[in-house]
Amino acid sequence: MSKTTLTLNARLDRGDFALDVELALPGHGITALFGxxxxxxxxxxxxxxxxxxxxxxxxVVAGQTWQDSARGVFLPTHQRALGYVFQEASLFDHLTVEGNLRFGFDRTPAAQRRHDWRHGLDLLGIGHLLQRRPHELSGGERQRVAIARALATSPQLLLMDEPLAALDAARKAEILPWLEQLHESLDVPVVYVTHSLDEVARLADHVVLLEQGRVRADGPLADMLTRSDLPLSRGDSAVSVLQGHCSGYSPADQLAVYEIEGGQLLLPQSRQGVPQPGTRARLHIQARDVSLSLVMPSQTSVLNVLPAVVDSVTENTAGQVVVSLRLGADGQGATLLSRISSLSARRLGLAPGQLVYAQIKGVAMVR
Ligand SMILES: Nc1ncnc2c1ncn2[C@@H]1O[C@H](COP(=O)(O)OP(=O)(O)OP(=O)(O)O)[C@@H](O)[C@H]1O
Incomplete structure (x- = not known):
C-alpha cells in the first residue's frame, strides 16, 4: 500500500446530522466511500x-495543507488542485468536447500544469469525439469527457460522486472498463463515492465504510469485503477479490492458470486473449458461487476445487450463512467467502479451524 498522502479530519454540524471523520488515505489508487x-x-x-x-x-493533500482550522487556513475551492466529477456530467453545451477540455486546461494556473489538455484523450478513449457537442454524446461518453476535463486541470486529487449512478446498465458496462484502465494509469488519488458494491469491488483499492457521519471501518479492499463484522460481506452481492498472476496456459484446454495466495485457479480464455505469464489480474468470486464439501470431490465438473480452512461462520438473512475461509490446507492464504444455507452448514458441522474443500463455480477476471 502506498504511503498516506491524503488526510481528512473533519467535523461538520448540520443540526440533525453531524459529520465526524478522521481518515488517512493512500496517496495512490481509488478510495471508495461506501455507506x-x-x-x-x-x-x-x-x-x-x-x-x-x-x-x-x-x-492535507500531497503535502499541501488545504485546510487547518486551528491555524485559520482555508483554501477556497478554486485554489485547491482538484477535479470533481458529478453524477450528471456538467459540460458546457455551447463548447465542443475539445473546447470543454481546453477550458479545464486554460483555467489551471501555468505553474500547476503537469499535463497537456489532451492528457485524458487516450485514457478515456474520446479522441474521436473532439468536434462533437455534449448533446451529441451518449451518457457514458459525456461522463468520460467530464473525467477527461477534470484531468485536464492537472489535479492532485480527483473526486467522483456516483459518476455512474445516472447511467443505465449498458452504459455502466461500457464505461467501467475505462475507469479500470484509468485507475492503472493515474498518478493522483481518486476518492469515489458509490452505493454499488459491484463498483467498489471492480474499482477500489481502499474502502471507507461510513455510517451516520462516522467512519465505521476503513482498509484495503480485499479485507473490507470479507470482514464478517461488516455489512459488505452479508448482502446478495457479497464477493471476494483475489489478486492473481498468470503462471501458464494450456492451449489444448484453452485454460490459463492463475496463482493466488493459497492456491491456483484455472480460467477459461479465448485464444485471442491468451495472457502472458506474469500478467496480473484482479479476480472476483461471488460468495454464492462457492459451495463447500468436507471431502475432496472426486467426480465433479467444477474446475476449481481448493482446500481451505474455516475462519468464521456468520448468520446471514433467510436461512443463509456466510462462511469466511482462508485458502490452503494450512489456512494461510487469501480470504474467500462462501454463502450457503444454514441447513448445509449444520449438516457439515462447520466450525472455525475445520478443513474443507471450496468448489468455485465462477471466477470473473476484472483486470
Ligand atoms: N445542504 C445541506 N443542508 C442541510 N443538510 C444537508 C445538506 N446536504 C446534505 N444534508 C444532510 O446531511 C446528511 C449527509 O448527507 P450526504 O449527502 O453527505 O450523504 P450521502 O451519504 O452522500 O447520501 P446519498 O448516498 O443519499 O447521496 C443527510 O442527512 C443530508 O440530508
Whole structure:
C-alpha cells in the first residue's frame, strides 16, 4: 500500500446530522466511500473540495495543507488542485468536447500544469469525439469527457460522486472498463463515492465504510469485503477479490492458470486473449458461487476445487450463512467467502479451524 498522502479530519454540524471523520488515505489508487444514503459520503467530498465553509478540521493533500482550522487556513475551492466529477456530467453545451477540455486546461494556473489538455484523450478513449457537442454524446461518453476535463486541470486529487449512478446498465458496462484502465494509469488519488458494491469491488483499492457521519471501518479492499463484522460481506452481492498472476496456459484446454495466495485457479480464455505469464489480474468470486464439501470431490465438473480452512461462520438473512475461509490446507492464504444455507452448514458441522474443500463455480477476471 502506498504511503498516506491524503488526510481528512473533519467535523461538520448540520443540526440533525453531524459529520465526524478522521481518515488517512493512500496517496495512490481509488478510495471508495461506501455507506447507506445519508451517511455523509458526499459531505466528505464537499469538505475535501472546500465547499463546506463551516466544516472544521484539517485537509492535507500531497503535502499541501488545504485546510487547518486551528491555524485559520482555508483554501477556497478554486485554489485547491482538484477535479470533481458529478453524477450528471456538467459540460458546457455551447463548447465542443475539445473546447470543454481546453477550458479545464486554460483555467489551471501555468505553474500547476503537469499535463497537456489532451492528457485524458487516450485514457478515456474520446479522441474521436473532439468536434462533437455534449448533446451529441451518449451518457457514458459525456461522463468520460467530464473525467477527461477534470484531468485536464492537472489535479492532485480527483473526486467522483456516483459518476455512474445516472447511467443505465449498458452504459455502466461500457464505461467501467475505462475507469479500470484509468485507475492503472493515474498518478493522483481518486476518492469515489458509490452505493454499488459491484463498483467498489471492480474499482477500489481502499474502502471507507461510513455510517451516520462516522467512519465505521476503513482498509484495503480485499479485507473490507470479507470482514464478517461488516455489512459488505452479508448482502446478495457479497464477493471476494483475489489478486492473481498468470503462471501458464494450456492451449489444448484453452485454460490459463492463475496463482493466488493459497492456491491456483484455472480460467477459461479465448485464444485471442491468451495472457502472458506474469500478467496480473484482479479476480472476483461471488460468495454464492462457492459451495463447500468436507471431502475432496472426486467426480465433479467444477474446475476449481481448493482446500481451505474455516475462519468464521456468520448468520446471514433467510436461512443463509456466510462462511469466511482462508485458502490452503494450512489456512494461510487469501480470504474467500462462501454463502450457503444454514441447513448445509449444520449438516457439515462447520466450525472455525475445520478443513474443507471450496468448489468455485465462477471466477470473473476484472483486470
Ligand atoms: N445542504 C445541506 N443542508 C442541510 N443538510 C444537508 C445538506 N446536504 C446534505 N444534508 C444532510 O446531511 C446528511 C449527509 O448527507 P450526504 O449527502 O453527505 O450523504 P450521502 O451519504 O452522500 O447520501 P446519498 O448516498 O443519499 O447521496 C443527510 O442527512 C443530508 O440530508
Amino acid at each position: 447507506p444514503s445519508g451517511s455523509g459520503k458526499t459531505s466528505c467530498l464537499r469538505v475535501l473540495a472546500g465547499l463546506e465553509r463551516k466544516a472544521t478540521g484539517t485537509v
